[in-house]
Amino acid sequence: METFWNTIAAYNAATWPAQLVLTAIGVLLTTLLVKRPSRGVRIAMKLYMAALNFWIAGVYFLVYCEPRQYHSPQALFWAIMGCIWLYDLAVKHASLERTGHHTTFARVLFAMPFLYPLCSLALGRTFPEITSPVMPCSVAVFTIGVMLAFSERINIVLAMFLCHWALIGLSKVYFFGIPEDYLMACSIVPALYLFFREYIQAHEGKATKPSVRVLNSLLVILCLIIGGFFLFTLLHQLDLFAEI
Amino acid sequence: MKTRHELTEILDFIAEYATYLLGSGVHTSRAIRNSQRIGQSLGVDVQLSSFQRSTILTVRDDESGEAITRVVRIPSLPISFERNSDLSALSWDALDDHLPLAEIRRRYDELTAKPLIDPIFVLLTVGLANASFCRLFGGDWTAMAIVFTSTLVGYAAKQRMQAHGVNHFLIFIISAFMASLCASVALRFDCTAETALATSVLYLVPGVPLINGVIDIVEGHILIGCSRLINALLLIICIAIGLAATLLMVKDSLL
Numbered sequence: 027m028e029t030f031w032n033t034i035a036a037y038n039a040a041t042w043p044a045q046l047v048l049t050a051i052g053v054l055l056t057t058l059l060v061k062r063p064s065r066g067v068r069i070a071m072k073l074y075m076a077a078l079n080f081w082i083a084g085v086y087f088l089v090y091c092e093p094r095q096y097h098s099p100q101a102l103f104w105a106i107m108g109c110i111w112l113y114d115l116a117v118k119h120a121s122l123e124r125t126g127h128h129t130t131f132a133r134v135l136f137a138m139p140f141l142y143p144l145c146s147l148a149l150g151r152t153f154p155e156i157t158s159p160v161m162p163c164s165v166a167v168f169t170i171g172v173m174l175a176f177s178e179r180i181n182i183v184l185a186m187f188l189c190h191w192a193l194i195g196l197s198k199v200y201f202f203g204i205p206e207d208y209l210m211a212c213s214i215v216p217a218l219y220l221f222f223r224e225y226i227q228a229h230e231g232k233a234t235k236p237s238v239r240v241l242n243s244l245l246v247i248l249c250l251i252i253g254g255f256f257l258f259t260l261l262h263q264l265d266l267f268a269e270i
Numbered sequence: 271m272k273t274r275h276e277l278t279e280i281l282d283f284i285a286e287y288a289t290y291l292l293g294s295g296v297h298t299s300r301a302i303r304n305s306q307r308i309g310q311s312l313g314v315d316v317q318l319s320s321f322q323r324s325t326i327l328t329v330r331d332d333e334s335g336e337a338i339t340r341v342v343r344i345p346s347l348p349i350s351f352e353r354n355s356d357l358s359a360l361s362w363d364a365l366d367d368h369l370p371l372a373e374i375r376r377r378y379d380e381l382t383a384k385p386l387i388d389p390i391f392v393l394l395t396v397g398l399a400n401a402s403f404c405r406l407f408g409g410d411w412t413a414m415a416i417v418f419t420s421t422l423v424g425y426a427a428k429q430r431m432q433a434h435g436v437n438h439f440l441i442f443i444i445s446a447f448m449a450s451l452c453a454s455v456a457l458r459f460d461c462t463a464e465t466a467l468a469t470s471v472l473y474l475v476p477g478v479p480l481i482n483g484v485i486d487i488v489e490g491h492i493l494i495g496c497s498r499l500i501n502a503l504l505l506i507i508c509i510a511i512g513l514a515a516t517l518l519m520v521k522d523s524l525l
Contacts, residue, residue: 096520099454099455099516102451106451186419187452189419190420193419197415232385234385234388235384236388236391241388
């Protein structure tokens with residue numbers, strides 16, 4: 027636990043100017059994608075997403091999280107996600123055009139990376155020992171926002187990676203007592219539901235087995251189970267606080 | 271007595287039918303029995319010899335004694351037990367009701383045009399099945415949840431790579447690596463991490479080729495049985511390579 031916050035402090039203290047630049051580029055590209063979407067902006071956004079993932083893999087995990095156990099598999103995990111964005115760019119899978127769907131939810135997700143440090147401050151932590159906008163969970167939430175707001179065809183592999191990361195976040199809340207990760211867990215359940223529902227709706231005209239209704243029901247049950255896990259973790263966390 | 275054209279038509283249909291069965295996970299003797307049953311219903315004798323990638327088929331008219339032989343490639347199809355069962359039932363219908371070739375063909379087209387199971391449904395159920403495996407091998411709830419999402423990642427990647435026509439040995443290595451890499455996160459938590467790691471790749475085990483290989487050998491189709499077992503063994507080696515890469519990375523050893 028102490029190692030966890032020490033590595034975060036070292037990372038923030040050394041990279042805050044770079045984090046500011048990365049955040050500013052993210053805000054700029056997201057605004058351009060909303061206001062003036064063009065081919066160049068879309069390509070730039072995909073490159074930015076890839077660079078952001080490689081940053082988390084290389085700078086955050088490989089350099090600053092070195093004292094943590096098992097940091098290299100996590101670095102590779104994020105590097106693979108970076109590669110998926112590059113692959114996406116090469117094969118032109120997701121267009122990154124405005125879908126007009128879930129705009130409000132996507133806006134909430136875009137705001138999340140800024141909520142992370144505020145949450146840390148509200149919990150009584152001080153800089154540099156706080157969660158920041160360019161950290162794995164903030165980037166994961168931002169990625170979900172980008173996929174929801176701008177992707178007509180969801181990259182299902184990327185969505186599954188993010189789902190896995192959210193589960194890790196939930197486990198971190200349960201085992202290590204890091205409540206900031208609730209933000210990630212809170213956003214992934216509805217996002218996953220929306221990803222899959224859109225996929226199912228896109229195939230509504232086609233003859234599928236099982237039927238669209240059964241698929242939707244299964245999806246709702248699955249999200250309820252994940253939500254149940256979330257609630258259990260929340261209650262466990264409250265119990266932890268009560269003990270403290 | 272059948273004309274050469276009629277005999278060719280029968281041969282073409284039975285070749286398509288038999289290779290469809292062989293390509294979608296039916297063991298050799300069942301494919302032969304079903305094909306011979308259809309041949310019997312149409313008044314011809316069917317002899318079939320199958321290899322891993324192709325089938326040699328001879329159709330002989332019982333009355334005239336004329337025979338035609340064709341070598342047909344076996345297509346790679348998704349395994350579907352429901353379809354296999356439907357096609358077996360079709361061969362019985364053909365024999366019992368003395369169906370003409372046109373009617374058998376119509377029913378065959380109808381059966382093969384049925385929708386396949388939705389990939390997303392398969393993805394979710396494979397994830398649940400693998401999480402259940404984790405539980406069966408003594409995994410706790412945290413390990414099960416990790417195996418579930420790890421399987422989702424590995425299987426989604428497998429589906430995408432299959433859609434892009436990537437070599438299937440490579441697909442198995444990458445999928446096994448991705449699933450086990452994701453499952454390796456269990457090592458950070460107080461849970462049954464070893465079970466999570468070991469069971470995260472079980473969804474890739476080639477059960478159907480293994481079972482069919484054994485059945486083929488037992489029933490005397492030694493060559494295709496061995497081919498199937500060798501193919502299954504190669505896939506298992508690919509799974510081992512993927513898992514070993516993760517183990518070497520996270521634990522610096524294979525054990």
